Amino acid sequence: xxxxxxxxxxxxxxxxxxxxxxxxxxxxxxxxxxxxxxxxxxxxxxxxxxxxxxxxxxxxxxxxxxxxxxxxxxxxxxxxxxxxxxxxxxxxxxxxxxxxxxxxxxxxxxxxxxxxxxxxxxxxxxxxxxxxxxxxxxxxxxxxxxxxxxxxxxxxxxxxxxxxxxxxxxxxxxxxxxxxxxxxxxxxxxxxxxxxxxxxxxxxxxxxxxxxxxxxxxxxxxxxxxxxxxxxxxxxxxxxxxxxxxxxxxxxxxxxxxxxxxxxxxxxxxxxxxxxxxxxxxxxxxxxxxxxxxxxxxxxxxxxxxxxxxxxxxxx
Ligand SMILES: [Zn+2]
Numbered sequence: 001x002x003x004x005x006x007x008x009x010x011x012x013x014x015x016x017x018x019x020x021x022x023x024x025x026x027x028x029x030x031x032x033x034x035x036x037x038x039x040x041x042x043x044x045x046x047x048x049x050x051x052x053x054x055x056x057x058x059x060x061x062x063x064x065x066x067x068x069x070x071x072x073x074x075x076x077x078x079x080x081x082x083x084x085x086x087x088x089x090x091x092x093x094x095x096x097x098x099x100x101x102x103x104x105x106x107x108x109x110x111x112x113x114x115x116x117x118x119x120x121x122x123x124x125x126x127x128x129x130x131x132x133x134x135x136x137x138x139x140x141x142x143x144x145x146x147x148x149x150x151x152x153x154x155x156x157x158x159x160x161x162x163x164x165x166x167x168x169x170x171x172x173x174x175x176x177x178x179x180x181x182x183x184x185x186x187x188x189x190x191x192x193x194x195x196x197x198x199x200x201x202x203x204x205x206x207x208x209x210x211x212x213x214x215x216x217x218x219x220x221x222x223x224x225x226x227x228x229x230x231x232x233x234x235x236x237x238x239x240x241x242x243x244x245x246x247x248x249x250x251x252x253x254x255x256x257x258x259x260x261x262x263x264x265x266x267x268x269x270x271x272x273x274x275x276x277x278x279x280x281x282x283x284x285x286x287x288x289x290x291x292x293x294x295x296x297x298x299x300x301x302x303x304x305x306x307x308x309x310x311x312x313x314x315x316x
Contacts, residue, residue, distance in 0.1 A: 003205055004088065007054050011079065014061040023074070027124050031078030039073040039222040041130035043121075046097050046137065046184055048084020052200050052210055053136030059214040073222035076130060080121055080184070083113055096121075098181030101190065122187060131226050132159070133188050133195035134217070141288050142202045143258035146213065149197040151177075151189065154309055157236050158228035160196055164216060167198070168259055169236035170286055170304050194226070199258070237304035241280045245298055247271045252300050256288035262303065269300050281305050 001009070015032060018024050023034045033041075042060070044053030057077050064075075079085070081096045093112025100118045102110075125133070137149075145167055148160040152171035160169045177183055188195035201209050249272040262268065262279045269277035283305040289297050 004051065004085075007051065007058060007205070008082070008085065010058045011054060011061075014058060014065070017065060018061070027076060027128055028078055028120065030080075030082050031076065031124065033074075033076030033128060033130075035074030035076070038076040038128065038130050039132060039226065040220070041076045041078060041125070041128060041133045042136065042217070043078050043080055043133060043184060044136045045082065045085045046080040046135060047090045047095075048081045048086075048092075049088050049090050049203055050136075050138035050200075051085065051088070051203070051205055052138045052213075054079065054085070055205050055207070055210040056136055056200070056213045056217070059210055060217055063214060063218055072218075073220065076128060078121070078124060081114070081117060083117075095180070097183045098178055100182040100184055100187035102181065118187075121184065125188060125193065126191060130193060132222070133185070133193055134163075135184055135195060135197045136200065136213075137197050138200045138203055139258050139287065140203060140293055141257055141290065143199065145259060146198055146200050146209075147259060149199055150185070150195075152238055152307075152312065154230075154312060155228060156194055156196055157234050157309060157312075158230065159194060159225045160236075161234045162224045162228050163196075163198075163220060168284070169234070170239065170284075171236055171307070172239045233308050233310050235306065235308045237284055238307045239286060239302045239304045241283070241303035241305070243268065243277075243280075243300040243302065245300060247273070247275075250277055250300065251294065252288055252290060254290075256285050256301070258284075258286060258288070260285045279303065 018032060024032060026032050042057060044057050084091050091114055094114045096114040096118060099114040102115055147168045147170055149170050150156045150160060151174040153174060157169055185195045185197060200213055250269050252269045262285050263282050264279055266279040267276045268279050281303055283303040286302040286304050288301040
């Protein structure tokens, strides 16, 4: 059995061990809750190839069993795109994280696996009504640290800073992350359930990193995350620059990593004619695109620029 198969088997075995525990309820073929209205729902495998989320949840569930089922809060877990995980692909027909709240008049041809799965996940979340959602993802390129992704909202920024003071917080405009469709986080927001993403690392299993994330999640103070104190200022970043490929065939310089600092006018890439593509602002690089990912995208990546909550309040 490959590790890929073994991790999914492990999840199923752990799931079975929880079935006999007080509070257990099945919420989905690939998920369960330990409470009627859990404090935190952990979701993983929204992108099927971001496998470390499953590894983190397995460690978390094991630790919960070993510690006599006493995580310091109530939780639920849900694997979102197992068919894509089985193929080690981001998705089967369409990115699940662009498939939420799809219009009712979606043409039949676009109604693939993820269209229906998004509706199932929406139903699960609406019925479960978790108080908070943490969605586990993994970057394609290396990252200097795990980091948070969330819409730029004071309470969510504060929640993220409660989860970890060390992991950078990357926000995006609350009006929408992508024109291609709604994310799980955006769906949750519409349901008035606060939700954020943790981007863990480059693709692949990584036991030491998964352990680190598991420890961080296991000892969370759920009450502080759900209702974070409103006193100190918090520094974070906001995605302000989409590095549009103005010329088809433009490519990034090799070696950019997530969270890498960049300065205005740094050379980020090169056009097919050999002209330079300059960085539009000081900030950190997010989701640099290489290889097949770069070929299908109209962007080379994103730049997030420094902000803080005092600035956010002053602007609003
Ligand atoms: Zn992802």
